[in-house]
Amino acid sequence: MLKVKNIETWYDLIRALHGISFEIKQGDVVALLGSNGAGKTTTLKTIMRLFYDLKEEQPEKGTIEFLGERIDRKDTADIVKMGIGYVPEGREVFPELTVLENIMMGAYTRKDRKNIKNDLENVYHHFPILKSRSNQQAGLMSGGEQQMLAIGRALMSRPKLLMLDEPSLGLSPLLTKEIFTIIKNINEKDGVTIFLVEQNVNMALKYSKFAYLLENGRIVRADKPEVLREDQDIKEFYLGIATEQSIKGYKRYRRKVRFR
Amino acid sequence: MPFEQLLIEGLAMGACYGLFGLAVVIIYKTSEVMNFAAGEMAMFSTFIVFHLLTFYHCPFWVALLAAIVFAALLGILVQYFFLRPAKNPTLLSLIVITLGVEMLLMGFASWKWGAEQQEFSLPISYMVTYEPIKGFIISQWALAVFIIAAVVMVFLYFFFNRTSLGTAMRATQQNKHAAKIMGINTDRVFAFSWAFSSVIGLIAAVLLTAKTILDPQFMMEPFLKAFAAAVLGGLMSIPGVLIGGAIMGLLENFFGYAWPVWKPITAFIVIVLVLCVRPSGLFAKHWVKKV
Numbered sequence: 438m439l440k441v442k443n444i445e446t447w448y449d450l451i452r453a454l455h456g457i458s459f460e461i462k463q464g465d466v467v468a469l470l471g472s473n474g475a476g477k478t479t480t481l482k483t484i485m486r487l488f489y490d491l492k493e494e495q496p497e498k499g500t501i502e503f504l505g506e507r508i509d510r511k512d513t514a515d516i517v518k519m520g521i522g523y524v525p526e527g528r529e530v531f532p533e534l535t536v537l538e539n540i541m542m543g544a545y546t547r548k549d550r551k552n553i554k555n556d557l558e559n560v561y562h563h564f565p566i567l568k569s570r571s572n573q574q575a576g577l578m579s580g581g582e583q584q585m586l587a588i589g590r591a592l593m594s595r596p597k598l599l600m601l602d603e604p605s606l607g608l609s610p611l612l613t614k615e616i617f618t619i620i621k622n623i624n625e626k627d628g629v630t631i632f633l634v635e636q637n638v639n640m641a642l643k644y645s646k647f648a649y650l651l652e653n654g655r656i657v658r659a660d661k662p663e664v665l666r667e668d669q670d671i672k673e674f675y676l677g678i679a680t681e682q683s684i685k686g687y688k689r690y691r692r693k694v695r696f697r
Numbered sequence: 698m699p700f701e702q703l704l705i706e707g708l709a710m711g712a713c714y715g716l717f718g719l720a721v722v723i724i725y726k727t728s729e730v731m732n733f734a735a736g737e738m739a740m741f742s743t744f745i746v747f748h749l750l751t752f753y754h755c756p757f758w759v760a761l762l763a764a765i766v767f768a769a770l771l772g773i774l775v776q777y778f779f780l781r782p783a784k785n786p787t788l789l790s791l792i793v794i795t796l797g798v799e800m801l802l803m804g805f806a807s808w809k810w811g812a813e814q815q816e817f818s819l820p821i822s823y824m825v826t827y828e829p830i831k832g833f834i835i836s837q838w839a840l841a842v843f844i845i846a847a848v849v850m851v852f853l854y855f856f857f858n859r860t861s862l863g864t865a866m867r868a869t870q871q872n873k874h875a876a877k878i879m880g881i882n883t884d885r886v887f888a889f890s891w892a893f894s895s896v897i898g899l900i901a902a903v904l905l906t907a908k909t910i911l912d913p914q915f916m917m918e919p920f921l922k923a924f925a926a927a928v929l930g931g932l933m934s935i936p937g938v939l940i941g942g943a944i945m946g947l948l949e950n951f952f953g954y955a956w957p958v959w960k961p962i963t964a965f966i967v968i969v970l971v972l973c974v975r976p977s978g979l980f981a982k983h984w985v986k987k988v
Contacts (some may be wrong), residue, residue: 487877519878529875531868542868545861546880594880 438463438630439484439521439598443497444509446476446483452618453479455654456499461598466624466631468641468662469687470675471651478526481600485523486513505597518546522596522629528583529591532576533539536567539575539586543593553593559627560589563619585619592623599623600632605640608674613637617644638675642666650675701833703950708783711946712846713905715921715939716929718932719849719899722938725802725892725927728778731789734798736920738775739898740913742768743800744810744905747817747911752987757820761903772895773888779886786843806913817911828853838907845904846939848899866890918961923951931978941979 446454461467467693471477482488486509488495508516517523522543531539540560544553557652561568564585570578575586586603591599604620605613619642625632635641642648642662648673650658650671658665667672672678704967720739732738745767749760779794781787786794787923857863869886876883901923902916909915926945930937935981945964950983953960 485878487874512882513877514882523878525875525878526844527876529872531871533871534864534868538864538868541861542864542876542879545865578778590879615731632894 438504439632440500440502441480441484442500442502444480444483444496444501446479446488446496451656452497454483454585457651459501459649459656461608461630461632462647463625465632465647466621466626466633466645468521468633468635468645468648469646469651470635470638470641470677472655475651476654477651479654481523481632481634484508484600485516485517485521486511490606514546515592517594520595520597522591522594522599524584524587524591524599524601524609527606528580528587530575530583530586532574534575535572536586537571537573537577540567540571540590540593543590546594550593554622556593556595557683560592562587563592563623580607581616582610584608585614586629588616588619588623592629596629598630598632600634602634603636604633605635605637608684613640699832699881702892704832704947705835706838707947707950708943709836709842709946710908710950711926711943712842712939713901713908713942714926714945715848715872715899715904715942716842716846716904716917717901717919718938718942719853719935720894720901721847721924721927722930722932722935723853723890723894723897725932727870728780729870731788731795732894733795733920733921734775734790734802735894735898736801736902736916737799737806738895739920740916741806741818742771742895742899743822743902743906743911743914743916744806746899748813750817751815764872764899764903766864768895768899771893772891772893775890780887780905786964803913806811810913812913813908814912817906817909821907823907838904842904843898849900850935851937857935862886875976922964923962928968929979938977 442458443456444454444458445452445456459467459479469477469480475628483496484501486495487621493591496509499508499509503516503519503521508519511519513554515654534542541553544556545640548555566582567589568588570582575583578586579585588601588604601620604616614660617640620633623629633641633645642665645662647682648658648660648662648665649656650665658668658671714901717735717739719730720735724730724735742967744763745762745764747842749755749763750757750897775798779798780791781924783794784791821841822839823836823838826834826842827837828834857867865879865881866889868879869881869883873883876886902919905919909919912962922945923942926941927938929944930939944967948967949960949964952963
């Protein structure tokens with residue numbers, strides 16, 4: 438569905454993505470994992486062409502294909518119309534618009550009024566809390582509700598592929614679980630392919646069917662979650678399961694990552 | 698002059714300032730650009746009306762309609778040629794750009810129509826008056842100002858709150874980044890808001906010509922007053938500008954009656970005082986981003 442080949446993204450003179458490639462298949466939940474500054478958000482922004490303001494030639498190298506069509510030189514609006522929904526990091530709802538207006542903004546590119554109404558019902562079905570808050574200003578809601586709103590808003594464009602940037606950011610474990618359950622529902626019931634970017638590796642591995650591990654702008658692991666879970670380095674550096682039996686435990690810090 | 702008279706005239710003048718302030722606010726609301734060229738854009742479009750009237754002898758309403766189309770185009774062109782090429786501009790560079798546009802338009806108007814004062818008459822007269830309630834004399838001009846201001850106001854309210862494009866304009870102002878993700882063509886939204894603002898500016902300027910003379914500098918002072926009204930109203934809220942405009946108009950009229958020498962200054966003194974007490978204006982809502 439989405440094919441990314443060797444993309445490179447630069448911030449001025451700093452190369453943030455060192456030619457990464459991956460593929461997302463229809464109907465899957467794919468996770469992109471990594472720590473701070475690994476390039477996860479940059480990857481998503483590159484796909485959405487949100488660096489267009491800074492530089493016209495983004496990504497500098499490599500191609501991005503969506504449903505067989507190249508999108509790495511298209512406008513963001515056209516990419517949204519083609520069927521990629523994007524939930525940005527840190528929600529980014531419109532604070533002074535009401536919840537309903539926020540949701541309807543998601544359907545801005547669409548003209549078919551009848552279906553929009555059905556989709557609105559669908560969003561309310563996934564997130565009942567939004568219905569009871571529909572006339573409230575979005576900025577007055579809690580972080581979890583805003584996250585739900587951001588996801589609901591993205592669903593209104595009827596995406597074939599939904600990209601979520603850290604849906605668990607700043608949420609309690611319980612809320613995170615709820616959000617992930619809903620994401621799973623969206624994937625299974627609505628048939629939306631999900632591309633999940635997460636720091637919460639444990640959660641992401643639980644819900645995804647395939648996962649890529651990004652480090653310093655390079656993809657260092659790509660496998661099924663069951664395999665990744667057993668990986669020594671991931672266990673140690675991302676899942677926090679200590680395996681070494683050293684008495685003082687200091688050896689852990691000296692060990693280098695075996696990636697690259 | 699009796700009290701009632703000062704009140705009505707002040708309010709009418711205030712409505713003009715408010716209307717013109719709207720032109721400033723609409724642009725600021727969507728793109729956070731302080732448009733210092735607003736006055737001269739309106740002046741230029743008013744000269745189009747003048748030109749069509751005097752040289753082509755068009756009927757007034759035809760000339761006005763043509764000028765409205767021209768004003769919309771002018772707004773789009775200014776946005777396209779002067780503001781869009783600036784990538785990641787700072788606040789200061791935006792101000793300099795709009796000031797440059799102002800100079801350009803003023804120079805062009807002086808070159809084309811001359812810097813002298815022109816004869817320009819509206820079909821609504823200042824001299825025809827009505828007296829609906831005893832003591833309250835209202836001129837035809839004031840009546841037209843009230844009606845037009847009310848119509849524009851109601852239209853804007855419905856536009857911003859009920860239509861998809863209006864909501865998109867508000868959304869763009871609140872979060873440009875997120876608006877793009879929604880598939881909103883932000884450049885088109887900006888162009889539209891400039892066209893919109895330019896047209897409203899033209900309407901206000903045409904109404905103001907009844908009070909002043911027509912020359913390339915005639916919008917300087919009204920622009921400053923309208924700008925002050927917009928700042929009073931908090932630069933963001935549409936009802937705020939109109940109330941700010943009314944305050945300006947009333948103050949000016951009453952003080953001008955009592956101390957004519959101080960008339961042009963009083964309003965600005967009040968602005969300074971208000972900004973000392975409430976720096977964000979009287980009706981501003983400030984939003985702190987929550988994580």
